[in-house]
Amino acid sequence: MQKFSAFSLARQAMGRHLGWRPQWRSVVPKPSYDIIIVGGGGHGLGAAYYLAKQHGLCNIAVVERGWLAGGNTARNTTIIRSNYLFEQSSSYYEHALKLWEGLSEELNYNVMFSQRGCLMVAHTVHDVQVFKRHVYANRLNGIDNEWLTPEETKAFCPPLNISPNIRYPVLGAALQRRAGTARHDAVAWGFARAASDLGVDIIENCEVTGIDRDPSGKVTGVQTTRGPIRAGKIGVSAAGHSSVVLAMAGIRLPLQVNPLQALVSEPVKPAFPCVVMSNTIHAYISQSDKGEMVIGAGTDSYVSYTQRGGLHIPAHTLEAICELVPDFRRLRMLRSWGGITDNTPDRSPITAKTSVPGLYVNCGWGTGGFKATPGAANLFAWTIARDEPHPINAPFTIERFRDGTLIDEAAAAAVAH
Amino acid sequence: MIEIAEGCALAGLPPMVRLVLQGRAAALEAAAASLGLEAPPPMLRAVSGAGGTALRLGPFELLVLPASEGWAGLDAALATVPHSLVEVSDRNVGFVLEGARAADILAGLCPLDFALSSFPVGMVTRTLLDKAGAMIWRTGAQAFHIEVWRSFGPYVEGQLREVARGISFSLLAV
């Protein structure tokens, strides 16, 4: 692997940058692999990397129907945090956050993980109760999270409007200082480059059309638009297309896909120092390295694979942004887009074995998959390599919907009185 | 009436008796008869008879505005038919919006097509006025009877005024 550094950049500059080689090998699929990962997003590429790096399993292919990281990896708002309420969730996301903290060095690829801090703003007495519970629960779990008064909130993020006379005044905020953002593409490319270097074959424009199984039911390979490929194990990390792929093995999942939209403003000079989330008024905002305000909108209500939704959804988000940060009212939407989120009924993911031997699935990340990327990849690799889950992802089974052991983060934040 | 835009006035409606009648066809027919109507109004239409006005808001639902304070006659007419009759006189507050720009103002808050050909006089429906559920009943080419739940009244009035404020600054001919 060509080492990336300021030195190598300078040396290549003298060679007019003609010496750079492809960051990952372009390959023709082999007839057979030990493991096939379906889905070349951050999670899938990362799983391949960790299988090779930590489990010594290098005879692996990652197959991707389009271009690498062209799905939700390319379409999210890059927020990274681990301050989830339930211990199972926060352990999972904290596992990811710790990996994020060393990822650039690990991959020799600057993923621009920026620990700018994430404020979860409270607007009601109920919000305060819920977020304080988060603070206490996270602290017990060894995860940083602290409570800020409105004035402290304003000091941490000066553009916020904390006037007590607005429709939803800011009553305080929970702050996770280690939270932040990263460059989404870089994560996937970094994993792809490092995995490729360890011998993983990365195959783009290769859509899985069938899953082959032997008479005992065990998987034996996949059919693809580039021909059949044999494999002893198949790990599906296909995000919005998880249901489609798993259906090929006769498995129905507790999933519903919804469009999720996001947008950026035109770039401006640094004006917003952290990530701010408001669940009550549905606003999520941070500023990218380029200077764009990156804003997450809500999900459209219906099942759709179109990667677009209604304009009223981002419009509603911008109403909230304009109230929370009134100085930004004259900023302009530059670009908006939609992704396909795969949502479970309890809004927690599945990283698990399936009922089909040799078939594993990592899905159901809904609107929160990016932050988990290295953690999910790492634990999915463990699950595939050992044919059993790591203790951290052990609760995130498919079976929890049968036995009722849900991990319901969404309901935990619900409002009622 | 308060003029909220040039040629457009808004006023709150006085209290009135409002009844929600729900039931299958027989109940709606019995109610219609007691109001002096030949039949229940078709979907999304309001029809008045001697006993009051029936507004067909759903396939199994009428909003009844009796002509008089009491509704014993209606009760009696429905006695043998399964139904639900519930008084909601105070649940709603009503507005009347009138004038050349009335439809344009509503179109600032509501995704319905208020062209007379699409939303004729006598049509009534529940819909949204921005973030508030509302019932809109066209009582004239340039007149609308609007109802919202009581607590949404100030909000809806505020939104109508806000839209009216800017409505004259462009042509909205179509």
Place this chain on the structure above:
Amino acid sequence: MLLIDCPYCGPRAEIEFAYGGEAHIARPAADVSEEEWEAFLYLRDNTKGVLAERWRHAHGCGRFFNALRDTRTDRFHAFYEIGTPRPDVGDAA
């Protein structure tokens, strides 16, 4: 914003409606197996293609109804009342 043709009120903007998820999922009796209960409550086809789904005209007539929509294009192919069978529209895109 989708345009949804309520069988009772005609075409209306999506914001008047509440989504109701996949249609034709019958609620089983309380003595079914855990597997059947899980299937009813949580497992979904999540169809990429023509999906039968439920909508409620929440800010309109209030009625639930079914629709066939192609989730690849968001194009609707049919609207029909609850309790009536799914119309056959093939796998039209």
Place this chain on the structure above:
Amino acid sequence: MSGAFRLAGRGRIDTARPVVFRFDGRMVRGYAGDTVASALLAEGRHLMGRSFKYHRPRGPVSAGSDEPNALVGVGEGGRYTPNLRATQVEIHDGMVVVSQNRAPSLRFDIGALNTLAAPVLPAGFYYKTFMWPRGFWDKVYEPLIRRAAGLGRAPTAPDPDHYALHYAHCDVLVAGGGPAGLAAALAAGQAGARVILCDENVEFGGSLLVDTHSLIDGLPGMTWVARIVAELERLPNVQLLTRCSAFNYGPHNMVALNQRLSDHLAAPPADMPRERIWQVRARDVVLAAGALERVLVFEGNDRPGIMLASAARTYLHRYGVACGRKAVVVTADDAAYRVALDLAEAGVKIAAIADLRPTPGGPVVEAVQSRGIAVLPATTIQRAHGHLRVTGAELAPIGADGTVGRGRTIACDLVLMSGGFTPSLHLHSQARGALRFDDALGVYVPGESVERVRSAGSCRGIFALDEVLRDGVVAGLAAAGGETGPVWTVTRQDAPGAGGFAGALPRRGPGHLALAFVDFQNDVTAKDVKLAVREGFRSIEHVKRYTTTGMATDQGKGSNVNALAIVSDVLGRTPQEVGLTTYRPPYTPVTFGAFAGHARGDQFDPLRLPPMDAWARAQGVVFEDVGLWRRARYFPRAGEDMAAAVARECRAVRGAAGIFDASTLGKIEVVGPDAAEFMNRFYVNAWTKLSIGKCRYGLVCRDSGFVYDDGVVGRIATDRFHVTTTTGGAAGVLNMMEDYLQTEWPDLDVWLTSITEQWAVIALQGPRARDILAPLVDGLDISAGAMPHMTLREGSIGGVPMRLFRVSFTGELGYEINVPSRQAQAVWDRVWQAGAVFGLMPYGTEAMHVLRAEKGYLIVGQETDGTMTPGDVGCGWAVSKVKPDFVGKRALALPAMNAPDRLQMVGVLTDDPQEVLEEGMQLVTAAETPVPASAEGHVTSSYFSPALGRSIAIAMVKGGRSRMGAALYAPRLEGPALKVTLVDPVFYDPEGARLND
């Protein structure tokens, strides 16, 4: 005439109306109708901005919304707006304009040093460095990168303007008011369709605004436009919108337009919205978006003074501005020849026309040659000279084998380039229309779409004016369902340009140090694109992301096709194989505030006020938001803080009586012969045996088995129940009831009506409640014997109809007086007056919470979090064991739902009675618990109880009910953990004697 480069008698500006504005502090004179760019160009000034990465000096390359370079900040204070295109900003008196992304000044920008470092800053350099030493990224590198990035500064004051929204409906929406759009709109309008025609420009006409050559029906272009616009204005079924961009094509033909109303006015009327978003639902859409001229990619192509040929033509004919004195034209298309002729006729010297094509020919070429202008076939531009302004162009011959020979430099102050025209496919692509590569034209054109949309004119690759007009009519008729449309005759039109060029121009030598820009604003060069491909980024989407080409504020309008051509060239694949990146809305940037529209300030969300809100406000109440409702939280007296006020309110309720506005509770009337059966199926409780006039606490689960809502239910009649829900759960419960009723149990004869706002609820609670109320109710015996706890009576109070519930959420003797909302305040006043002698006090939600916690009553949403069963919260008793089914029954039978270590609701007492736990605190087994640790449970409610004179708390604890008396610890954020003891959650009057008093 002001401006040395202004040409008298030309342009569509109003020279009778001079306008003065400021640019970077300096006064600039222009005329009404000028843009910032045209006014500055009239002064001979091209330098207007700095690029994103290298801070290169830049001038306008276009004259419209596709401008990547000339971005400026406009306005002051709350009206300051960054990143506006100088080519679109209409000037008015007093306007303040500043250049961006430069320090200290536009002419001398220290950031331009980045250009020197360009060799080590290729595409994606930041992925490869800034990783050492670890920790420097956050603190050193990233802040530096961020400061260098961004364009204009962000606004720092709230925007005083307001914005509007309008929903519109039409048969035919025509997007684009050039010749094709005008023709389509007229054809559709005359066919009787409801038509909306919009155009982003100040006036209709499109390319005809600058075409002074062609004649339509013998009329010059603009005369024809005026005639057509007048005809359209006469049609009552046609809506015309200028300064209005179609920017978003949503599902089912919902197209959003952004209309700019006030920015061009020096003193707009106070009530005029700045912008209005039109949400147009169109049965059919005609896209007449036109085509954009392509830039050419050569060394130094970004120097100020280098622009699109069509832009120079626009500045000449719309603004009467010559963009230079001496121009060199570089083209691969015939259109630039007409521009050269127009400029020459206006007195601009055309030094040479370099044509990339080997054998340019045709009437317009001959016309140029006959004017004595040098036409150099098979000639490229090797590089442009100059720094803050182009000073010369090195033109070089292209040999038959494609190699470039030695060239010569021609001095000039203007270089015009034309790579041919790219159809604007943005809206078609947003409509999920397929794109098809047209080999003959060398560009993508629209294919099929699932929407009812058709393109007309140059946006689908039709360029000859007569064909464009015919195409517009055909599209308009097809959209409107019309049969015959207008016919026009075009004379003197130029033949559509043949040729065109995409990609990097041929050059002599490798040009390793040459900077030839593909994406101007983001400083992406041809080399960057090639580097990306070399590094394995073979998908066009990867190239876009790795190099950031096409991601600037012009969204690649000028750059995408060139990037595509370079990638296709390097990979040896056809453009069709490479494909295009996705077009993402909006077409041009749209103001956040415009999306927010009317939802602003107090009107952002409905504020629902309960019936006694005004009374409470007069008492100096402190409110809290609960959902959309504003509720009274507590009523402080002078000098009281919340704790003191709440303690006083609680003591009043326990000692005398309190009055509380409980109207926000959800209420549903369940009526019909099958009402009881419905209740049985929906609630976990049994209802059949509840007799008329009795009440029962009801609990709702979802079919997942988890508690969803609760409330008291009263039976008014055999077939009529008065159901209450929580405030926040009202809408959800009704929706869930309708869901089961309509889709699972449609056979039941029962109907649901929301009566939340029909009935106001006055809660009167406390030992003196009956004493206060008894004299007020009309002929109703409310004595303990006649009306015991959990009963209801219909009657009247002072003549006002009433449903009186004897229920209690405080543990005291209590009533909830339901009266019609409109008369609630009058009833409240009577109760208030009657209560004065008994010490009646108003109380708010905070005291209500304390009082109910003293009694161990749960609040759904506080004790429960969506994962609690009835048993978990101590309500297992409510769940019917005999009903064959109810919502939640099957799930409640799952083993996990009955596990002994589930979280269970318990009471918690601190060792120190004065110590009040914080809600949300976690509970653990040891005083010193190293993290990370698992919790045994958590505190859900915690208060100081005035009745008990000590703190109390409710918690959810694993297996809590079997751990009564056990000690646990609540770790604090600072300091040692607090020891607590688990107790029964009913702290006060456990026998319920006071309730039944």
